[in-house]
Amino acid sequence: MGTSASASRPGNIPAGTTSFVGRKNDVAEVKRLLSKARLVTLTGVGGVGKTRLALHTATELRRAFPDGAWLVELADLSDPALLVHTVLEALGVRDDTGRDQVDVLADHLRERRILVILDNCEHLIEACAAAVDRLLRAAPGLRVLATSRERLGIPGEHLWQVAPLPLPDPPRPLPPGGWHGYAAMALLAERAAAVEPGFAVTDENQDLIARMCRMLAGIPLAIELAAVRVRALSLDELTTRLEDSFHLLAKGERGGLPRHQTLLAAVEWSHDLCGSAERLLWARASVFGGGFSLSAAEVVCAGDGLPAGSVLGHLTGLVDKSVLLVERDGDRTRYRLLEPLRQFGRSRLHSMGDEDVVLRRHRDYYLAQAEQCEREWFGPKQAEIFVRTKLEHANLRAALEYCLATPSELRTGLKLAATLWFYWAGCGVLGEGRHWLDRALEAVPDGGEDRLKALWVNGYVSTLQGDVARAVTLLGECRTEAGRAGDEAALAYAIHRLGCNALVGDDVGYAKDLFEDARIRYRRLGELNGNVMLAGIEMAIASIFLGELEEAAALCEEARAIGAAHGEEWAYAYAIYVLALVALNRGEFDLAAGYARNCLRLKRTFNDLLGMVLSFEVLAWIEASLRHWERAATLLGCARRIWQSVGYPMFGSKYFGAPHGDCEARTREALGDRRYAVLSQHGSEFTLEEAVAFALDEVEKAESGPVAEVETVLTEREHEVAVLITEGLSNREIADRLVISRRTAEGHVQRILRKLDFDSRAQIAAWVTQTAVRGERNGGAG
Known part of the structure; x- marks a missing residue:
C-alpha cells in the first residue's frame, strides 16, 4: 500500500532545487539501457553526479511507470539486515507480520510496473545484490536503477560509467563564447552567479575558468564547492589557491591526480578555507544519520572549542559554502551533509581522536529524546511524537548501531531499544523494532531492569506480528525473571501481554483473569499510561465475548475518560472501537458506526494498521446488519487486504472470527457468489488511502464506483x-x-x-x- 507524491502519479522522487546542467547524452543512454535491461547501475567516483543523473532520468521516465518511480536512500544505512525494511519504508509499504521481508516486497512489486532507485549501494553491495536478484526474478515489471562505486555483479546488470563533465582541451585558448560548449564551465558559471549575482563568464575570463575546471577534473561536486568561493575570492586568487592546494597531492602522480584524489583535494581545499570552528562543526556533524536539527547540533556538536551559542552562525557559514544542505518541511529546518562530505568529515573526526566522544553525545541526545517521547506519549502530543520520531529514524538507527557494536555500550543499546516501544508498537515499526530488540537481548543475556523491560516489549511486538509462540516464550521468561527479581512493573506488563496472547488465541476466560491481575498490579504501582488503558480495553473485549456487555461498556467508558483527561488518542481510539462493538451487539447501528469511524480517523493519524483493520471489520458488520450488502462486501475486501499485512488472518477463529464469518456468509448469500467476488475484489484493490476514504464516505466516487457502473470495478x-x-x-x-x-x-x-x-x-x-x-x-x- 504505497504513498504517492501526488494523486495522479505515485512515487517519491524529490523535486530538484537547482538546475540540471549537462548530461543530455547520459540521460538518453540511461533511458535506452532501462528500455532493454531491468537493472542498470550507474558507477563512477564520488561527487561525479550519479544520484542527480538517476533522479533526473527517473523524472523523465515517470510516464513509463504507472506504479511510480521511487528513491531509496541507503547512504545512512549501515546494517545490511535492514536493507529491505528501508526499501519497504521508502515505497510506503506496511507489513506488520513476521514474514520474510523480501517476500513481502516481492508480493508488493509482483504485478506492478515500477522503477526503484537504490542510491549509494557500495557499502551494502552483497545485500543489495542478493535482494535485487530475488526481486527481479519475482517481479517482471520492476526496473532497478542503482548508483554505486562498484557493480552489483548479478546476471542481467548493465553498467553506465558516469564520467566527469566535458572540459576544453588544454592548452588551446577558447574562441569567443566557447565556454558555452562545456557543461563543466556552464555549471561553475550558474552556481557562481547564484551566490554572486554580478558574476559572469566572459571572453576575458573563460580561459581562467577552463583551467580551474580542468584542475577540478570536471567533477560536479568539486566544481560546486569551488563556485561558492567567488563571493570571497577573485578568480585569480581562487585559481592560485587551488593550484597550490593540489600541487602537493599531484606530486608524484603521473598525468596528474586520479579522479578520486581530485575530489578529495577539492574537499580538503574547501575544508581548509573554512574557519576552525566551521571545520570542527563539519567533523562533528558527520555522526548524524540523515538530517539533523539546530537543537541537536547545539547539544551533539558544541563544547570543547565550539560554544553552543555559536553553532547557528557556523551552520549558516557551512550552508553558504555548500557544505551543508538546508531542508525545510513546514516550520521545521534541518541540515544534511552530502555523503562524500559526510565521509570526509567522519575521517577528520576519527583522526582528531574525538569520534567516540561525539558518538556518545549523539547517542545520549537521542536516548534523552526517546525517553522524553516515551513520557509524553501518554498525553496530547502523540501525533507530534509520531512525526518527530519518524523524522529522526535514521539517527535512532545510528545510535542503536553504535551501542550494539560497542561492548561497553551494550546495556545502553538495550535500554534505548526498549524505550522506543511506543514507536515500534504504536507507530507500526514492528519488524525493525524486533530486529533491534532481538539483537540487544542476545547481546545482554544477564538480568537487570532494562532486560526485563526489553523482554516484555519484544513479547508485545511479537504478539502484534502474529508470532504468538515467540511472544509467549519472551513474556514467560520476563514473568519468571521479574518475579524472581521482585520487579513488580515488569511482572505487571508481562502478565498483561500474556493476556493479549490468550485473547487472540480464543482463551477468553483466562485472558480476562490475566487482564484483571495486571490491572490490580498497575493500580498498586500507581501506574497510569496507555498500556494501563489498554489492559481495561482488552478486558472489555473479553467481556463482550463472554456476553457481559454492561461490564465491557463500563471498562471502555473508564478508559475513554482517562484518555480524554490526558489528551491521549492512541489507546483512546481502541476504547471507542470496543464501544462500537458494544453498540453493535445492542443493535444501536448508527452509534456503532460513529464510534468505528472515529476510531478509523484516529488510527489513520498513526498509520496503525491493526486499529484500522478492526475498524473496517466492524463497519462491514454494521453494513451487513443494515442490509447494505454492496458496502459490506467492499469493506470486507478492504479488510482482507490489510489483514495480510497485519500478522493475523483474523484474531482467533471463535470470537473475532465468528462475526466476520457470519457477515461474509450473509453478504455472499444476498449478493450471489459472482457479485460478492467482484465487490470484495474491488475493495481489496483499493490503496490504504482509498479504502479509508471509502469507509469514511470522504470520496463520493469510491462508494458509487463499484455499485453504479460495472466497468469501474476494473483496476x-x-x-x-x-x-x-x-x-x-x-x-x-x-x-x-x-x-x-x-x-x-x-x-x-x-x-x-x-x-x-x-x-x-x-x-x-x-x-x-x-x-x-x-x-x-x-x-x-x-
Missing part, C-alpha cells in the same frame, strides 16, 4: 489490458507491451472476464468500444 491495469485486447493483441503480446510475465497477463484477462461476466475476448473488445462511445456522448467526461 487501472485491467483497463490497460482490456484496451490492448481491443487492439487484437495476444496474451504474449500484452505481456511484452506491459513488461509483465505471460502468466500475469493471462491472470488479468481471466479476472476481466470474470468481473464483466463475459465468456470471450470479443465481448471485452465490444465493451471497451461501447464505453468509449458513451464517454464521447457525455462530452468526454471521465
Whole structure:
C-alpha cells in the first residue's frame, strides 16, 4: 500500500532545487539501457553526479511507470539486515507480520510496473545484490536503477560509467563564447552567479575558468564547492589557491591526480578555507544519520572549542559554502551533509581522536529524546511524537548501531531499544523494532531492569506480528525473571501481554483473569499510561465475548475518560472501537458506526494498521446488519487486504472470527457468489488511502464506483489490458507491451472476464468500444 507524491502519479522522487546542467547524452543512454535491461547501475567516483543523473532520468521516465518511480536512500544505512525494511519504508509499504521481508516486497512489486532507485549501494553491495536478484526474478515489471562505486555483479546488470563533465582541451585558448560548449564551465558559471549575482563568464575570463575546471577534473561536486568561493575570492586568487592546494597531492602522480584524489583535494581545499570552528562543526556533524536539527547540533556538536551559542552562525557559514544542505518541511529546518562530505568529515573526526566522544553525545541526545517521547506519549502530543520520531529514524538507527557494536555500550543499546516501544508498537515499526530488540537481548543475556523491560516489549511486538509462540516464550521468561527479581512493573506488563496472547488465541476466560491481575498490579504501582488503558480495553473485549456487555461498556467508558483527561488518542481510539462493538451487539447501528469511524480517523493519524483493520471489520458488520450488502462486501475486501499485512488472518477463529464469518456468509448469500467476488475484489484493490476514504464516505466516487457502473470495478491495469485486447493483441503480446510475465497477463484477462461476466475476448473488445462511445456522448467526461 504505497504513498504517492501526488494523486495522479505515485512515487517519491524529490523535486530538484537547482538546475540540471549537462548530461543530455547520459540521460538518453540511461533511458535506452532501462528500455532493454531491468537493472542498470550507474558507477563512477564520488561527487561525479550519479544520484542527480538517476533522479533526473527517473523524472523523465515517470510516464513509463504507472506504479511510480521511487528513491531509496541507503547512504545512512549501515546494517545490511535492514536493507529491505528501508526499501519497504521508502515505497510506503506496511507489513506488520513476521514474514520474510523480501517476500513481502516481492508480493508488493509482483504485478506492478515500477522503477526503484537504490542510491549509494557500495557499502551494502552483497545485500543489495542478493535482494535485487530475488526481486527481479519475482517481479517482471520492476526496473532497478542503482548508483554505486562498484557493480552489483548479478546476471542481467548493465553498467553506465558516469564520467566527469566535458572540459576544453588544454592548452588551446577558447574562441569567443566557447565556454558555452562545456557543461563543466556552464555549471561553475550558474552556481557562481547564484551566490554572486554580478558574476559572469566572459571572453576575458573563460580561459581562467577552463583551467580551474580542468584542475577540478570536471567533477560536479568539486566544481560546486569551488563556485561558492567567488563571493570571497577573485578568480585569480581562487585559481592560485587551488593550484597550490593540489600541487602537493599531484606530486608524484603521473598525468596528474586520479579522479578520486581530485575530489578529495577539492574537499580538503574547501575544508581548509573554512574557519576552525566551521571545520570542527563539519567533523562533528558527520555522526548524524540523515538530517539533523539546530537543537541537536547545539547539544551533539558544541563544547570543547565550539560554544553552543555559536553553532547557528557556523551552520549558516557551512550552508553558504555548500557544505551543508538546508531542508525545510513546514516550520521545521534541518541540515544534511552530502555523503562524500559526510565521509570526509567522519575521517577528520576519527583522526582528531574525538569520534567516540561525539558518538556518545549523539547517542545520549537521542536516548534523552526517546525517553522524553516515551513520557509524553501518554498525553496530547502523540501525533507530534509520531512525526518527530519518524523524522529522526535514521539517527535512532545510528545510535542503536553504535551501542550494539560497542561492548561497553551494550546495556545502553538495550535500554534505548526498549524505550522506543511506543514507536515500534504504536507507530507500526514492528519488524525493525524486533530486529533491534532481538539483537540487544542476545547481546545482554544477564538480568537487570532494562532486560526485563526489553523482554516484555519484544513479547508485545511479537504478539502484534502474529508470532504468538515467540511472544509467549519472551513474556514467560520476563514473568519468571521479574518475579524472581521482585520487579513488580515488569511482572505487571508481562502478565498483561500474556493476556493479549490468550485473547487472540480464543482463551477468553483466562485472558480476562490475566487482564484483571495486571490491572490490580498497575493500580498498586500507581501506574497510569496507555498500556494501563489498554489492559481495561482488552478486558472489555473479553467481556463482550463472554456476553457481559454492561461490564465491557463500563471498562471502555473508564478508559475513554482517562484518555480524554490526558489528551491521549492512541489507546483512546481502541476504547471507542470496543464501544462500537458494544453498540453493535445492542443493535444501536448508527452509534456503532460513529464510534468505528472515529476510531478509523484516529488510527489513520498513526498509520496503525491493526486499529484500522478492526475498524473496517466492524463497519462491514454494521453494513451487513443494515442490509447494505454492496458496502459490506467492499469493506470486507478492504479488510482482507490489510489483514495480510497485519500478522493475523483474523484474531482467533471463535470470537473475532465468528462475526466476520457470519457477515461474509450473509453478504455472499444476498449478493450471489459472482457479485460478492467482484465487490470484495474491488475493495481489496483499493490503496490504504482509498479504502479509508471509502469507509469514511470522504470520496463520493469510491462508494458509487463499484455499485453504479460495472466497468469501474476494473483496476487501472485491467483497463490497460482490456484496451490492448481491443487492439487484437495476444496474451504474449500484452505481456511484452506491459513488461509483465505471460502468466500475469493471462491472470488479468481471466479476472476481466470474470468481473464483466463475459465468456470471450470479443465481448471485452465490444465493451471497451461501447464505453468509449458513451464517454464521447457525455462530452468526454471521465
